[in-house]
Amino acid sequence: MSEKEVNIKNYVREEATRKIFAKVFDDNAVMAVHFLATKRHFEELEFIISTGKEAHVFRARDSSDNYKAVKIYKIETSDFKHMDKYIFGDRRFNKVRKEKRAIVFAWTRKEYKNLEKAITAGVRVPLPMGSKDNVLVMEFIGKDGVAARPLKEVGFNLKKTYETMVDWLARLYLVDLVHADFSEYNILVNGDELVLIDIGQAVLTTHPKAGDFFKRDVRNIATYLSKKGLKKGYQEVYDAVKARKEELENAK
Numbered sequence: 001m002s003e004k005e006v007n008i009k010n011y012v013r014e015e016a017t018r019k020i021f022a023k024v025f026d027d028n029a030v031m032a033v034h035f036l037a038t039k040r041h042f043e044e045l046e047f048i049i050s051t052g053k054e055a056h057v058f059r060a061r062d063s064s065d066n067y068k069a070v071k072i073y074k075i076e077t078s079d080f081k082h083m084d085k086y087i088f089g090d091r092r093f094n095k096v097r098k099e100k101r102a103i104v105f106a107w108t109r110k111e112y113k114n115l116e117k118a119i120t121a122g123v124r125v126p127l128p129m130g131s132k133d134n135v136l137v138m139e140f141i142g143k144d145g146v147a148a149r150p151l152k153e154v155g156f157n158l159k160k161t162y163e164t165m166v167d168w169l170a171r172l173y174l175v176d177l178v179h180a181d182f183s184e185y186n187i188l189v190n191g192d193e194l195v196l197i198d199i200g201q202a203v204l205t206t207h208p209k210a211g212d213f214f215k216r217d218v219r220n221i222a223t224y225l226s227k228k229g230l231k232k233g234y235q236e237v238y239d240a241v242k243a244r245k246e247e248l249e250n251a252k
């Protein structure tokens with residue numbers, strides 16, 4: 001048995017999950033998992049919640065039987081050309097080497113930092129807990145160990161959805177962030193609350209494309225709500241975000 005298998009076995013006990021892990025991730029990812037486990041973020045990656053284009057999300061369990069969500073970005077198949085656009089131009093990450101691995105690691109750090117920033121803004125996102133290389137540990141969003149599902153699949157009160165979306169965009173803007181992939185796929189419905197996820201691509205408002213990304217986020221809100229029956233135009237949503245931003249600024 002190779003050293004790699006021995007290491008994975010310590011943290012991924014279930015065989016089918018381990019097979020996928022070994023196929024998708026390299027030795028370095030095993031070491032990153034090992035590192036985070038030694039920091040006591042989790043004891044085991046139990047199973048895969050989601051296999052996305054760029055990352056796999058696992059449910060993990062720590063020594064007190066608390067659940068965590070562990071998102072591991074793929075290096076080989078990640079579309080780092082796409083990632084480029086959201087890394088370079090964001091002054092926090094301008095110095096990253098233009099090489100696949102460096103970009104994916106920076107993306108992971110960026111998601112961690114963006115989660116922290118979103119929290120200071122008062123936006124409901126998973127609490128970031130740790131990160132190493134391409135592995136991000138965060139609060140598990142769900143009930144009784146069952147992961148919350150995206151708004152796209154389950155829906156939510158439309159008026160409350162609209163208010164929350166407008167509030168989030170305004171709050172993020174106030175801490176100089178634009179989500180840049182704002183959609184019903186990246187919002188989880190957790191009982192009676194909505195939780196914003198997948199924030200690795202979010203850029204500072206000083207990014208040269210931030211204005212375009214912001215407009216796209218606004219347009220996505222208008223399109224989603226209109227499709228669901230709450231007719232909203234781009235301008236109306238844009239004005240609502242602006243008004244909410246002013247309201248929050250005045251309340252400071």
Ligand SMILES: Nc1ncnc2c1ncn2[C@@H]1O[C@H](COP(=O)(O)OP(=O)(O)OP(=O)(O)O)[C@@H](O)[C@H]1O
Nearest residue numbers: 050052053054055057069126139140141147197198
């Ligand atoms: N903190 C979390 N708690 C519970 N489930 C989560 C959490 N984060 C993500 N998930 C689950 O994983 C899915 C994918 O998450 P996310 O959108 O962050 O990754 P992704 O879209 O695969 O990433 P990428 O866009 O880079 O491919 C979510 O729809 C949700 O089911």
Ligand SMILES: [Mg+2]
Nearest residue numbers: 052185186198
């Ligand atoms: Mg997503």
